[in-house]
Amino acid sequence: MNRAKALFEDLALDYRPCGKGKGIAGKKKDKRWERRFEALSVAEHAKQDWDMLKDTEFRERQLHNIENLAKGYGFSSIWMMVFREEPEIKKSLIQIFPGTAGNCFDEEAIPVRRPESILGL
Structure with a gap:
C-alpha cells in the first residue's frame, strides 16, 4: 500500500x-491552462485582424505578425484551430513550429495519414 x-x-x-x-x-x-487560454484569445484577435487585412496591401505584414505571435505564444493546435479556414496561414504555421511534419498535411494544410503510419485518422 x-x-x-x-x-x-x-x-x-x-x-x-x-x-x-x-x-x-x-x-x-x-498555469498551462491560463497560457493556452491567453494564446486562444490572441489567436482569435489575430484572426479578426487577418479577416480585415487579408485583401489589402497589409496582407504580408499581417501574415508576418501572425507568425511572430504564434511563435511567441506557442500552442500550435490552437492557432491551427482558429485559422482552420485559412490554408495559407495554416501552411505558414506548419513551417514555423519546429518538429511539425509537413508530410502530415495535404496541399490545403488538412491533416492526412502518413503512408507508414500504424495509426488512423
Missing part, C-alpha cells in the same frame, strides 16, 4: 488546477 501511495503522490494524481488538495496542487499551480 505504501508503494501505491508513494506513486500516487509522486505523480500528483490528486492535482487540481484550483490549487486545493495534497501533493503539488497546494504548492505549485499548473
